[in-house]
Amino acid sequence: MPLYEYRCETCGEKEEKLEGFSAPTEHACEHCGTAAGMKRQISRTAFNLAGGGWHAQGYSGPAPEKKEAAPAPSSAPKGGCAGGCACHSPAKDN
Numbered sequence: 608m609p610l611y612e613y614r615c616e617t618c619g620e621k622e623e624k625l626e627g628f629s630a631p632t633e634h635a636c637e638h639c640g641t642a643a644g645m646k647r648q649i650s651r652t653a654f655n656l657a658g659g660g661w662h663a664q665g666y667s668g669p670a671p672e673k674k675e676a677a678p679a680p681s682s683a684p685k686g687g688c689a690g691g692c693a694c695h696s697p698a699k700d701n
């Protein structure tokens with residue numbers, strides 16, 4: 608069961624609830640009494656468990672490494688032949 612964070616739009620009171628996926632995304636605020644004042648916020652529980660999450664480590668950091676490694680597999684010989692076979696020979700006289 609996911610942990611949802613609610614925040615009251617009227618008084619700013621915060622609240623965390625363990626609810627099912629089908630639970631309503633808003634309910635009355637017990638702090639100020641506003642009906643449907645408590646709005647469900649995006650849960651950050653998953654990111655907190657991962658120790659900060661991807662957004663804390665810099666999303667654009669390690670991206671260039673993947674671009675450099677990409678051409679390598681395409682230049683390698685395909686299939687089981689080593690290059691001296693018929694399918695790799697550039698000169699075909701007959």
Ligand SMILES: [Zn+2]
Pocket residue numbers: 615616617618619620636637638639640641644
């Ligand atoms: Zn409230």
